[in-house]
Amino acid sequence: MERRKVTFKLYPTAREGERLSGWIRLHCELYNAALEERIDAYRKHGKSINYYDQQNVLPEIKAARPEFVELGAHALQQTLRKLDLAFQAFFRRVKAGQTPGFPRFKSNKRFSGFCYPDNCGWKVMHPGGRGAMIRLGSGKDAMSIRARGQHRFGKGAKPNDLTIMRKNGEWFASVTLRVSDEACSRARTAEQHRGIDFGLNDWVTFEDGKTIPNPRFIRENLPRMVDLQRQQARKKKGSCRYKRLGRQIANLHEHIGNVRRDFIHKETSRLVASCTVIATEALVVSNMTRSARGTREKPGRMVQQKAGLNREIFSSGFSMAHQMLAYKAVEAGTRLHLSDTRQLKPSQRCSSCWEIVPKKLAQRTHECPHCGLKMQRDQNSAVVVLIDAHTPGTGVAARPKPLTRQRAKSRPMTRETPATAAQGA
Template sequence: MERRKVTFKLYPNARQRQMLNEWLRLHAELYNAALQERIDAYRKAGKSISYYDQQNTLPAIKQDRPELVPLGSHALQETLRRLDRAFQAFFRRVKAGKTPGFPRFKSSRRFPGFSYPDPAGWKLMQHGTRGATLRLGSGKNALMIRARGKHRFGDFTPNDVTLIHRRNPRTGHSEWQASITLRVPVEACARNRTGSESVGVDFGVSHWANYDDGSQTDNPRWVREAAPKLAALQRERARKRKGSHRYRQLSERIRNLHEAIANSRRDFIHKQTTALVQRCELIATEELQTGKMSRSARGSLEKPGKRVRQKAGLNREILSAGLAMAHQMLRYKVTETGTRLHLTNTRQLKPSQRCSGCWNIVSKTLADRVHQCPSCGLSMPRDQNSARVVLYDAWTPNNSPGTGEAARAKPLATTVAKSNSVTRETPTTADLA
C-alpha cells in the first residue's frame, strides 16, 4: 500500500464555519496550556513532562471542560503530539550545535489547524468525480461539510485528515481545506509511461533543467519577479506602528504574496516532473544537498565571510528554483511509472569537472560556462556536459552511483544498450541513496 495526499476545499455554512473556528480556538488553547505546563514544571521543579504525561490528563480535563468532548480524543492527542514534536526538533537542533527558537505560544489566528490521526472521528463520502462530504464528529454535534476536490485513485482507504485554516492568497478571504492521506494499492497508483527515453538532467539556476541533448527548461524566477512588489510592501509596513491595524493588513498581504509564489513553484515543478517520468525509462541526475548549497557566507566575527551579498543572492535563487522539491517529487513519481531514478554521488564523480568525452577532470570555476577539454577537444555548454556525465554514470553495470563509471579510463560509448527496465520497476536502495 502506498500513501498519497489529496486536498479538498471545504464549503462550510455559517454555523459550521463558526463551529470550526471555535474548535480551532480550543485546540490552540490546549496547545498553549500544554506548553505552559512544560515550562512551569521545568522552572519550578526541574522536571521534564513527556507527551504521555499530558495525554493521561486529557480525561480529567474533559470532565472540567465539556466543550472539548466534541473535538474527539484522538484529535486532542494529536495536538499534544504536535507540541511534543516541536520540543523534539528543538532539542535535536540544540544537540547539533544550532541556535533554534524555543517552541512558542500561538494564537488561534496563527494556529494552522488540527488533525485526526486515524480514521476514527471523521469520514469522507465521495459524490461523483469532484463532489464530497466530510463528516466530523458523531451524533448530534457532527458536522456534515460540503467539499470539493479530485484525485485519480479509484481504490483507496482514508488514513488521516488535517483541517487547515488559511487565507486565499488571491482573494484574501478565510477558507478551510482538508488534507487527507489515502492508503492506495500499488496498482491504483500506477501512471502510464508513454516513452522509453534515457535522460540526463542537470538542475540549476540559470536554467531550471539542462538535458544531455542540449535542450533546456527555463527558470521562471518567481521570487525575482515578485521582488519589487514585495520590497514595496515591506517598506510600507516599516513605516507603520508595529501591531496596528495597517501593520497587520500589510503583513497579511506580504504573507499572501509569499504563498502565491510557493503555489506557482509547486504547480510548475509538479508539471515538469510528471512529464519527465512519463516519457523516460531512465532519469539520471546528481545528488543535491540544497541545505549546504544555500548556506550563508557570513562567517563569524573572528573569521568574517567574503562576498556575503553575492552569496545571499545566489542562495535566494537556489531556494527559489525548488531543486529539493523536484528531487522529492521524482523519488515517489518514478515508482508509479516504473522509471528508474539514478542519483549520482556528486563528490565522487564530480560531474561539473569531468569531461563526458574522455572522462578526464577539467577544472573550472563557476564563471566558466563552457566546457573546453584540452585532452580530447570536446567543447559544449558546461551544464550539458554535466548532464551527459550523470547519464553515462547511470549506465554502469552495478547501478551504484558514481562507483563503476568513475573508475573507468573512458566512459561507455553513447551507443551502449540501455539498462533493462520492466514495467513497475522499483528503484533500488542504491538508486535512492
C-alpha cells in the first residue's frame, strides 16, 4: 500500500469557523503549556520530561478543563508528539554541531492547525463530484463541514490521518490516503529517453534542443508585491489598513505558490507519461541559494546580485520538480537517473569528447577546443547526463570516454506497477 495526500478546501459556516478557531486556540495552549513544563522541570530540578510523561497527564487535564474533551484524545496526543519531535530535532542539531534552534512558544495566529493521527474522530464523506463533507467529532456535538476537492485514486483509497489547517483566514483539510499499487500507477504513452537540464533562462532544456520556457512566477508579480509592501510600510503597525494590506500580500504569495505548483505538476506528469528513462543532475538547492552576505570581518561580494539569483532559483521550484519526478517515475515505471554533479560536472564536460571545458556562468554556449563541438550550454549538459544514464558502471570513473549516443530501446530495470507491466505486455 502506498500513501498519498489530497487537500480539500473547507467552507465552514460562521459558527463552525468560530468553533474551529477555538479548537486551534486550545491546541496552541496545550503546546505552550507542555513546552513551559519541560523548561521549568529542567531549570528547577534538572529533570527531562518526555512525551509519555506528558501524555499520561492528559486525562487529568480533561477532567479539570472539560473544553478539551471534544478535541479528542488522539488529536491532543498528536499535539504533544509535535512538541516532542521539535525537541528531538533540537538535540539532533546540537549533536551535529549545527545551529540548534530551541523550540519556541507559539502564538494563536501562528499555530497553523491540528492533526488526527489515525482515522478515529473524523470521517470523509463523498456525496459525489468534487464536493465532499468532513465530519469532525462524534455524537450530537459533531461538525459536518462542506469541502471541495477530489483525487484520482477511486473509492478503494482508505483515509489514514487528517490535518486541519488555517491559511490566510481560509480552512483546508489534508488527508493522507492508503492506496493500492494498481490505483497509484500511471499510464505511459511513449518510450522516450530524455536528458534534462534545469535552468533559469529556460525552465527545462532537453538533449535535442527543445525547451520549456521559464514562467518566472515571482518576477511577473514582483511590481505588485513591491507596491503593496510600500503601502503597508507607510501605515501604522497594527491598524486596520496595515492588517488589510498584510492579508493582500499573503494572498499574493499564496497565488504565486499555487500557480507554480500547478505548472510543475503538469509538466512532470507529461514527462513521466512519455519517457522510459529521464536523466538529470542531482541539484542541492540549499547549496545553490546560499547568501553571499558573508560576515562583518569578511563581507561578501555582489550580495544584491546573488540575492536576485537566489530569488529566481526559488521561483523556478527545482527542488519541488525533483520530488515530483521521483514519486511519479515510480508510479509510471520510469527510470529516473540523477547524476552526481560534483563527479560528472555536466555543465563543464563536453558531450562529444568527454573533456572538461571550464566555463563561467555568463557563457551560454559550449565551445570545445579539443573536438570543435559548438552547442548551447544547457543542451550539452542534457546530453551529458543522458549519456551518463546509459553508461554501465557507477559514474565517470567507470569509463574514460562516453558511449555512443544511440538510444537503445532496452527495458528499464526499475520496478513497474501492474498497470504499466500490463501495457508493456
